[in-house]
Amino acid sequence: MxxxxxxxxxxxxxxxxxxxxxxxxxxxxxxxxxxxxxxxxxxxxxxxxxxxxxxxxxxxxxxxxxxxxxxxxxxxxxxxxxxxxxxxxxxxxxxxxxxxxxxxxxxxxxxxxxxxxxxxxxxxxxxxxxxxxxxxxxxxxPEKWHGLKDTEIRYRQRYLDLLANPEVRETFKTRAAIIRGLRAHLDSHGFIEVETPMMQPVYGGAVARPFTTHHNTLDLDLYMRIAPELYLKRLLVGGFQRVYELNRNFRNEGISTLHNPEFTMLEFYAAYWDYGRMMDFAEELLTTVIETVVGSVDLEFQGQTISFKRPWARIPITQALVEIGGVPEELLSDTEALRAWLVERKVPVEEMSHGYMLDAALGRLVQPQVTSPLFVTHVPREASPFSKTVPDEPEVAERFELFCGGLEVANGYSEINDSREQRLRMEEMAVNRPPDVPAMDVDEDYIHALEYGMPPAAGIGFGIDRLVMLATDSASIRDVILFPLLRPKS
RNA sequence: GGGCCGUUAGCUCAGUUGGCAGAGCACCGGCCUUUUAAGCCGGGUGCCGCUGGUUCGAUCCCAGCACGGCCCA
Missing domain, CATH: 2.40.50.140 (Nucleic acid-binding proteins)
Structure with a gap:
């Protein structure tokens, strides 16, 4: 009918x-x-x-x-x-x-x-x-026996998806449980939850293209934040010792099974920690939450078994590229030879500086092969504009990226608290940024804040949507975001 | 941005080598006081995504477009 x-x-x-x-x-x-x-x-x-x-x-x-x-x-x-x-x-x-x-x-x-x-x-x-x-x-x-399968209706009319497909409700309950678990763990370790601006006059804290908007009364152009990082570190200047924010970021980039223009990020910062201490805590945090939510430290994700059992491997990026990515070791120090080798393998690094090239190679050659959690450390300095460098290794940042199930799940580092160094690194970023990212202004207000003194600290950001994908064995980020962005139907 | 795939009834899906468009569920009418994907009898589902083209004739072939999915960039 x-x-x-x-x-x-x-x-x-x-x-x-x-x-x-x-x-x-x-x-x-x-x-x-x-x-x-x-x-x-x-x-x-x-x-x-x-x-x-x-x-x-x-x-x-x-x-x-x-x-x-x-x-x-x-x-x-x-x-x-x-x-x-x-x-x-x-x-x-x-x-x-x-x-x-x-x-x-x-x-x-x-x-x-x-x-x-x-x-x-x-x-x-x-x-x-x-x-x-x-x-x-x-x-x-929707029909009682087959449920609702049309992906377009499932995403556009999520209420019908929830109504017809019980496993979808489970996914979003798991999402809530993960967020609850993360908050509980952080709260019990002396972190306080804060809310910082999503509309920012100067954007920063990540390398990405922003959304722009405008405030009429102030006649002021604003950016939707790409990260809360620089505001959270201002709070360390202000005397908070451990802060976290769990909320939305916005990046004006492509949409894929791993990317939604607005996505949920957990960022937190702890005074007096360095990136090593942060890796320890990240292990503890994730293992605890996964065990609470999934009921085990092992989980099935897209046909692979991921074990969150500690300790997690930690290897420098060069070792990861050679041993996991199959990059010939002798190319690592030869920028142009490496570029040619990568381009041949369809890694788009034509216009990248050496550091961003290594980072791109990491994402393309190593990340997809990582199953159980792996920290890749010693990321190139130039791709890490807010990280302290390793003592006596000025080209290498005290930074780690956490991969798992073929996904990038977290990223953290020892935070630069020397205002002079931070200014130089922001200026450097304007030159060495990846070709598809617009130039960013030096955030003078942030530099000013650092000049009042920020304690040594480490910070980390977790992609919450991807964590939920792992915990719910979801192949697409759209399956863990209630209302993913779709092009409107005319 | 490119490639491949998809779009048929409210839902899940068949189908037509180009000739009146199909099933199950749902729905409507009838019967039924322990069923559970209830059952039995009867009934109608429709811009075959949109716009053009080819053709005597297009849901089917071709082109463009829209939306979605996967892969690549």
Whole structure:
């Protein structure tokens, strides 16, 4: 039947209900229990005991299936994630309420009251003796057996995806559990959660292209933040010793299975730590959260088994490129030979400086091959504009990137707290940036802040969406973001 | 930006070597007071993504476009 006809039929039912004095959208319903509670209480009872004691139940939910039997019928009521069968009989409910029952469609919300029972086949059910319509649905729900598969509808109308596909609800519960776990761990280790500007007059803290916007009253161009980094470090100047922010970043770049223009980042900073101490803490944090959420330190991701069991390997980038990426060792110090070798392997490094080239090679040749967590350290200085350098190795940053399941999951370093050094590095970045990233201004206000003194510190950023992908075995970032950006349909 | 694939009923999907468009679920009518993917009988689903072209005739072939997916950049 055409969609318009299906809608017409339900609108007609709605009109009939209203003209017979029934409010199809009442204000409230006093709920006394849930399906989960009822199952917990009575699932184990024998039918005879239920018959004798006839415990009462009053609850509400959505009708998700109906099986009519003339002057009786069965239906499945869903609330939370659980379903409970309703048994509706005209002789129990009365003629008037049964007539209402016959107007109920799959998708409607109802409130019911009745006695707990078990059917012949032993299914816990409620023998309904009072029925209240709580909300009339006008559109048909997706099909009950195959669910909703059309990816476009799943993303554009996520509510239908959640409605039809229980595993999608699980994914987003896992997402919430991960975020809860991260906060709990940080909170219990003396970190305080802060909120810093998402609209910034000068953007920074990462190498990326920003979104721009404008404040009318101030007549001020602003950037959506690409990272909270520089504001969080201002807070270290201000005397906070451990801070974190878990919120959205915005990058005006491509969309892929790994990239959404807005994504969720956890960044935190700890005074008096260096990058080594931060790696220790990152291991502890992630292992704890994964174990809490997944129930094990091992998990399956896209056909591979990832073990988060500590300790995690730590190797310098040069070793990673040679041993994992297969880069001939003698090319590492020969910029042009390395460039030719990489271009031959379709790594786009034509216009990159040596340091960014190594970083690009890391992403292309090493990252996809990493299964269990691996810290790659000693990243080139020029690709790391906020990292301190390794003592006696001015070309190498005290920085690590964390890879896992073929994804880049985190990135951290010993923070530059020497204002003179920071200015030089920001100026250097303007020259040596990757070709697709616009020039960034030196953030004078940030340099000014550093001049008041910032304690030695280490910081890290975690891509939360990717962590959720790992924990839920999701192949695309769109499967872990409730409303991923899609091109609007005209 | 490029390549490949997809778009058919509300949902899940068939299909047509180019000749009236199909199934299951859902829906509507009838029967049915312990079913559970209830069952039985009957019924209609539609801009075959959009715009052009080729053709006597296009859902099918061709081109362009839109949206989506995967891969590459």
């Amino acid at each position: 055409a969609e318009a006809d299906l809608l017409d039929i339900r609108r007609k039912k709605l009109d009939e209900l209203e003209s017979s004095g029934i409010d199809p959208y009442p204000r409230r319903f006093e709920v006394e229990t849930t399906v989960a509670t009822l199952r917990g209480l009575y699932e184990s009872w024998e039918e005879e005991r239920l018959q004798e004691e006839e415990p009462r139940a009053r609850l509400a939910g959505r009708i998700v299936a109906q099986r009519g039997h003339g002057k009786a019928g069965f239906a499945d009521l869903e609330n939370g994630d659980q379903r409970l069968q309703l048994y509706v009989r005209q002789d129990v409910l009365g003629e008037e309420a049964f007539a209402l029952w016959q107007q109920i469609d799959v998708g409607d919300f109802v409130g019911i009251e009745g006695a707990m029972m078990k059917t012949r086949s032993g299914e816990l059910s409620v023998r309904v003796d009072a029925l209240t319509l709580l909300s009339k649905a006008l559109r048909p729900l």
